[in-house]
Amino acid sequence: MAFQDTIQFIQDKFKSKDFIPLHAPVFRGNERKYVMDTLDSSFVSSVGAYVDLSEKMMADISQTKKAVAVVNGTAGLQIALQLAGVQKGDEVLTQALTFVATANAIHYNGAEPVFLDVDYDTMGLSPKAVSDFLEEFAEKREAGTYNKRTNKKISACVPMHTFGFPVHLDKMLEVCEKWNIPVVEDAAESLGSYYKGKHTGGFGQLGVFSFNGNKLVTSGGGGMIVSNDNDLGIVGKHLTTTAKVPHPYEFYHDRLGYNFRMPNLNAALICAQLEQLNSFLTNKRQLANDYKAFFKTQRIIFRQELENTKANYWLMCVELDSLEERNVFLEATNEAKTMTRPIWQLMYRLPMYQHCFKDEQKNAEYLEERIVNIPSSVRV
Numbered sequence: 298m299a300f301q302d303t304i305q306f307i308q309d310k311f312k313s314k315d316f317i318p319l320h321a322p323v324f325r326g327n328e329r330k331y332v333m334d335t336l337d338s339s340f341v342s343s344v345g346a347y348v349d350l351s352e353k354m355m356a357d358i359s360q361t362k363k364a365v366a367v368v369n370g371t372a373g374l375q376i377a378l379q380l381a382g383v384q385k386g387d388e389v390l391t392q393a394l395t396f397v398a399t400a401n402a403i404h405y406n407g408a409e410p411v412f413l414d415v416d417y418d419t420m421g422l423s424p425k426a427v428s429d430f431l432e433e434f435a436e437k438r439e440a441g442t443y444n445k446r447t448n449k450k451i452s453a454c455v456p457m458h459t460f461g462f463p464v465h466l467d468k469m470l471e472v473c474e475k476w477n478i479p480v481v482e483d484a485a486e487s488l489g490s491y492y493k494g495k496h497t498g499g500f501g502q503l504g505v506f507s508f509n510g511n512k513l514v515t516s517g518g519g520g521m522i523v524s525n526d527n528d529l530g531i532v533g534k535h536l537t538t539t540a541k542v543p544h545p546y547e548f549y550h551d552r553l554g555y556n557f558r559m560p561n562l563n564a565a566l567i568c569a570q571l572e573q574l575n576s577f578l579t580n581k582r583q584l585a586n587d588y589k590a591f592f593k594t595q596r597i598i599f600r601q602e603l604e605n606t607k608a609n610y611w612l613m614c615v616e617l618d619s620l621e622e623r624n625v626f627l628e629a630t631n632e633a634k635t636m637t638r639p640i641w642q643l644m645y646r647l648p649m650y651q652h653c654f655k656d657e658q659k660n661a662e663y664l665e666e667r668i669v670n671i672p673s674s675v676r677v
């Protein structure tokens with residue numbers, strides 16, 4: 298049978314001939330203790346010490362000034378875009394090769410995603426594609442940078458660090474600075490990933506992480522907005538907590554806010570998970586090194602971190618020779634209960650984004666046909 302060696306290798310690595318998932322969470326630290334704490338204190342919901350602690354921990358880890366805990370990464374992106382100034386009718390530059398949440402968060406704000414190509418090496422938004430688009434279509438006006446053709450404001454750029462591999466951030470920031478367009482990093486997949494020694498998520502005006510169940514660390518559901526602009530962070534906290542003006546008993550809300558705060562119960566879980574982040578990263582890097590050595594013998598490309606970056610190896614992936622080869626790989630591995638999954642279908646194939654602008658998408662379409670995720674869990 299095809300890819301028998303690969304299946305065997307993965308089963309050996311995970312010491313299992315049963316179903317091997319792509320990414321299962323591991324709870325072997327203070328999870329139970331902290332969650333029980335919230336039950337005992339009765340602060341399970343919207344206030345509580347773990348929310349504050351999780352924000353402190355994430356500001357530390359991401360090397361940013363301010364972190365705001367939210368219900369999930371998608372909601373975090375939605376608010377981060379608002380904080381960056383995205384308004385109804387605007388355009389927001391992003392990649393088509395991403396999880397749907399990136400485009401949805403743009404759409405929820407009444408803005409239109411503009412889909413630009415990714416780089417082959419990072420699999421994330423290409424600074425050159427962004428630059429080419431802006432040189433051709435953009436015009437600086439009094440009120441900001443506009444798309445000359447659509448007459449819409451281009452109010453943000455959202456690069457996404459695919460599977461934890463950082464995009465070319467220096468170039469990305471350079472291009473966006475030139476055109477005065479704020480960068481909001483979709484860092485949902487890149488907790489523990491660094492670019493030139495600095496943590497992802499802290500390069501843009503804002504960054505957003507996700508703690509969904511399949512991510513590197515999980516709070517069940519949850520996310521975190523981070524920023525080096527302390528004032529923006531404070532507004533972010535206000536916006537995600539119904540915009541209530543603090544008062545011992547009066548209810549007064551000074552703008553349209555959202556109930557997007559992370560419950561304390563979930564925050565307790567993420568605090569315990571974040572304590573183990575470094576051990577998880579080391580554990581995954583070991584697996585990545587083993588995969589790297591193995592796939593060399595198989596004529597299959599194992600995707601690795603680039604020079605000057607440190608990837609978290611959240612979801613590890615291989616690149617097959619062709620769509621046909623990819624399909625055989627997917628069939629054989631899943632048949633053997635070794636879970637593998639193709640990278641996402643490009644956003645402009647989805648009904649709600651078919652009408653959106655896209656550039657040539659040479660790299661995105663190439664990767665769409667060839668990239669497959671393989672089991673990547675922390676091994677206990």
Ligand SMILES: *Cc1c(COP(=O)(O)O)cnc(C)c1O
Nearest residue numbers: 369370371396398399485507509
């Ligand atoms: C996981 C993820 C999100 C946010 O997901 P939530 O489930 O809402 O926390 C956003 N963007 C990308 C690229 C993701 O992978």
